[in-house]
Amino acid sequence: MNKAIIYLDNQATTPLAPEVFEAMVPWLRDNFGNPHSAHALGRKAAAVIEVARENILAMLPASGDLLFTGSATEAINLGFGTVRALQEAGRNKIIVLDSEHAAVRDTALSYEAHGFTVERHPLGADGIVSLEQLGASIDENTALVAAMLVNNEIGVIQPVEAIAALAHEYGALMLCDVVQGYGRVDIPDNIDMAAISAHKIYGAKGIGALWVRKGIDLPPMIHGGGQERGIRSGTLSPALCAGFGQAAALCLERKEIDAAHIQELADKAHSCFSDWTINGSMDQRYMGNLNIRRDGIDVARLMSDVRGVAFSAGSACASGSGRPSHVLSALDLEPAQIKSSIRLGFGRYNSLDDVEVAAKLINEAVEAQLA
Numbered sequence: 001m002n003k004a005i006i007y008l009d010n011q012a013t014t015p016l017a018p019e020v021f022e023a024m025v026p027w028l029r030d031n032f033g034n035p036h037s038a039h040a041l042g043r044k045a046a047a048v049i050e051v052a053r054e055n056i057l058a059m060l061p062a063s064g065d066l067l068f069t070g071s072a073t074e075a076i077n078l079g080f081g082t083v084r085a086l087q088e089a090g091r092n093k094i095i096v097l098d099s100e101h102a103a104v105r106d107t108a109l110s111y112e113a114h115g116f117t118v119e120r121h122p123l124g125a126d127g128i129v130s131l132e133q134l135g136a137s138i139d140e141n142t143a144l145v146a147a148m149l150v151n152n153e154i155g156v157i158q159p160v161e162a163i164a165a166l167a168h169e170y171g172a173l174m175l176c177d178v179v180q181g182y183g184r185v186d187i188p189d190n191i192d193m194a195a196i197s198a199h200k201i202y203g204a205k206g207i208g209a210l211w212v213r214k215g216i217d218l219p220p221m222i223h224g225g226g227q228e229r230g231i232r233s234g235t236l237s238p239a240l241c242a243g244f245g246q247a248a249a250l251c252l253e254r255k256e257i258d259a260a261h262i263q264e265l266a267d268k269a270h271s272c273f274s275d276w277t278i279n280g281s282m283d284q285r286y287m288g289n290l291n292i293r294r295d296g297i298d299v300a301r302l303m304s305d306v307r308g309v310a311f312s313a314g315s316a317c318a319s320g321s322g323r324p325s326h327v328l329s330a331l332d333l334e335p336a337q338i339k340s341s342i343r344l345g346f347g348r349y350n351s352l353d354d355v356e357v358a359a360k361l362i363n364e365a366v367e368a369q370l371a
């Protein structure tokens with residue numbers, strides 16, 4: 001691991017776990033069979049993919065299938081395909097929370113061109129959706145409600161189980177982006193689809209998956225050789241799948257250890273950054289995410305002054321766009337407060353020392369700015 005830089009950006013991506021690397025190597029170096037070939041080499045590769053699938057399914061609701069994709073973004077795009085059949089049944093409304101990742105928000109918006117109305121549902125000042133307000137928006141025209149489990153920018157946990165129940169009351173489907181929550185926060189049993197990504201759970205980039213409840217009509221997205229039940233054709237990478245499966249198995253095995261470690265890092269960070277204000281709910285949050293603000297600071301300057309710490313100014317996906325974070329805007333923060341916010345993301349491989357040293361560097365640079 002690169003120790004020259006203290007890595008506190010674990011929502012953008014996580015380092016590869018050493019065990020994941022070990023699980024992938026044989027499938028890159030020695031076992032090159034096409035998993036879709038019928039001979040012994042192919043069957044061996046197919047078998048490792050099925051073991052990976054089972055390992056990933058262990059932390060998802062029972063009674064569903066897992067389709068491998070190239071990323072969570074692709075999985076979300078795939079899942080949205082379900083609205084087509086619902087449109088034929090007269091449903092033409094999609095509801096997404098205002099804090100959804102661009103993968104959900106922009107996919108939803110792309111359906112406006114196909115006759116759907118897309119509602120971006122507002123949040124409370126703590127970043128959590130009001131179930132009462134959401135319930136009033138869902139109706140018999142609603143095809144799909146999409147809500148994320150853990151927010152990538154501010155770490156708040158949405159009441160996904162209750163959201164799915166509301167969607168079901170009106171016969172709508174519920175898609176949950178569990179990218180930041182999988183392996184860390186329990187996933188409710190009543191959702192209909194879930195998108196996950198290996199590189200957020202100490203796996204490799206380039207692979208994600210869509211979990212879909214049995215019986216849901218999911219139209220094919222990529223046509224070709226008929227892999228992944230004919231829905232997502234293309235030769236799977238046994239190495240990426242094996243790594244993803246190992247990453248999931250490790251998350252399950254280490255769930256309590258990792259959670260305790262993250263809590264310890266968060267406690268340390270909360271005391272080191274006591275002069276800052278936390279953005280988003282303190283009660284419903286994943287502790288590995290700390291989005292904080294300090295009035296009057298220039299975050300771009302802070303990031304260039306503190307080069308020894310990898311952290312983020314808002315969402316990594318939005319950074320560089322020059323636009324204010326849509327999630328922080330949804331919290332009703334002033335533009336100046338949004339501009340003075342940073343995101344620190346703690347992970348399995350961070351130490352208390354990392355947090356302490358990073359906090360010292362960041363706080364010193366801030367004091368110099370404010371002096």
Ligand SMILES: Cc1ncc(COP(=O)(O)O)c(C=O)c1O
Binds near residue numbers: 103150179180
């Ligand atoms: C909440 C959330 N959803 C979706 C994605 C997209 O994941 P991927 O990089 O696998 O496409 C991300 C990645 O930043 C994310 O944080």
